[in-house]
Amino acid sequence: MHETPASLICTVDVVLLTLQEGALAVLLQRREREPFKAAPALPGGYIHVDEDAGAAAAAVRVLRDKTGIVSPYLEQLATFSGPVRDPRGWSVSIVYYALLPGNALPADALLAPVDRLPQLPFDHAAIVARAVDRVRTKSQYSSLPVYLCGERFTLPQLQGVYEAVLGEPVNKVSFRRKVEELGMLEPIEGELSSGAANRPAQLYRLRKAFRQTLSITGRGLNGRS
C-alpha cells in the first residue's frame, strides 16, 4: 500500500549509570540546542549514516564526543518511539546503557541519583527507569555489577556494589560461594589494608576471559522473584 519512508527523527541516547555515594546515579548533560536547550538530559544525538557502522557504534561515538568517556560495557536497552515524545515530531530513539565505576568519570560530570531525578525532557525519565530496572534484574543472576567496580576491588566492596544495585542486603556466604563458582575473578597478590584497623581484604580483578562478557548463574544470587 504505502511506500512513503516518511520523515521521522532517529536518534541514539545513552544511559550511563554509575555509583555515587552507594547509590545508582545517571550521567546527564545540558542540551546544547533546541528543543529543551540547556536542560539536563541523557547524552544523545543523531545517527551519522556516513560514519556509524551501526546504532551501537553511534552510541559509542555520542558518548565519546559529548563526554570523553569510553565505557567497557555498552548494551542495547530498548527503542522508544512515538509521535509525542519529541516536540519536533514522530521520533525513534535507540537507547543503550553503560556502566562505569564512579571514579572513572570526569570530576565535573553531572550526575543525578536515579531515585531523585530532576525534571527530564522527552521521555528520558521513563528511559532511565527502564535502564535501572534492567540493571537490577540482570544483576540478580549475572556478574553485571563488576563493571561498576574499578580494575581492582575486594569481595566486600563487590558485595557492597551488589547491595547498592539490588537495594537489599546480600548473604555473605552465599555471595562468596557464587563468585567462586562463577570463576570470573582472580586474586591479586597485593592486599588492601587502607590503614583500617582490621584484617585487610584480598584484592581481585576480572579474569581476561570475562573482560567483555557476563557470567551467568543459574539460580540467581538471592532468591528474589
Next chain:
Amino acid sequence: MHETPASLICTVDVVLLTLQEGALAVLLQRREREPFKAAPALPGGYIHVDEDAGAAAAAVRVLRDKTGIVSPYLEQLATFSGPVRDPRGWSVSIVYYALLPGNALPADALLAPVDRLPQLPFDHAAIVARAVDRVRTKSQYSSLPVYLCGERFTLPQLQGVYEAVLGEPVNKVSFRRKVEELGMLEPIEGELSSGAANRPAQLYRLRKAFRQTLSITGRGLNGRS
C-alpha cells in the same frame, strides 16, 4: 556539531513464532516489492507517522494488514541497524516478536522450522535466531510458553510445549509444582478424554489476571545455566 537528520530507512519487522509438529517455527511472507521481491522474509513495513502511535502499534498494524493476525503477545525484541543490512542504504529495523498457538494461523500461512530456515534476505536469519534465543531464555523462568497453547490445554500438553521450546525434557513433578505456585492457571470442569485409552487429563485455562502478563518464577523451571 552536525545537525543533519540524515536520510535513513526505518522499518518494523515481526518475528511470529509458533509450534509446528512439536518444534518452533517462524511465520514468513513472500515480499511484495523490491528489494528481494517474492523472497520469503519476516513480515515488516515502514512506520506510518500519520497513524502509528508507536513502533509497537506499527508492529501490530503490519502483522494485521499483512497476515490478518492479531497476536495477544507482542514484545519488543531489539533494534537492528547498520549500513549494509539493507541494499537500499543505512537502515533501522525495530523488531518485535509474537507467539501464537499453531492452530490460530491461517492454513496457508508460510511457516519454516527455526532450525531449518530457508535463505532469508537482509539480516533476518540473525533476527530469528535472536528471537528464538529470547523465547528460550525467557521460557526458563516465566510463563511465556502459555501463549503457544490455545485457550484450553492440559498440563501434559503445556509441559510438552515447554519441552519443545527448551529442547530438553522437563521434570514432571517440578513442573507441576511450579505451575501450581505461579497460580496463573485455573481448572475447567470439563475434562479432556480425546478418546485415548487412558485416564483423561484436567483442562486448564489462563486466569484473567494473567491474560496480558507473564508470571515469573524466582529460580527457573529447570536449573539451566
Next chain:
DNA sequence: CGAATAGTGTCTGTTAGACATTATCGA
C-alpha cells in the same frame, strides 16, 4: 588486649529431581 572487619566452617530449611504408587480411562 580490644575493636573492627575479612574470611571460613557448619547447620538447617527449602527446593528440585528421581522414583514409586495410585487413579482412570478405552479396549
Next chain:
DNA sequence: TCGATAATGTCTAACAGACACTATTCG
C-alpha cells in the same frame, strides 16, 4: 483385566541462608 497416561506421594541430593567461629590488622 490390561495397557496407557494422568496425577500424586515420598525420598534424596543440592543449595541458599543463618550463625558462629577464626584470622588479621590498628591503636
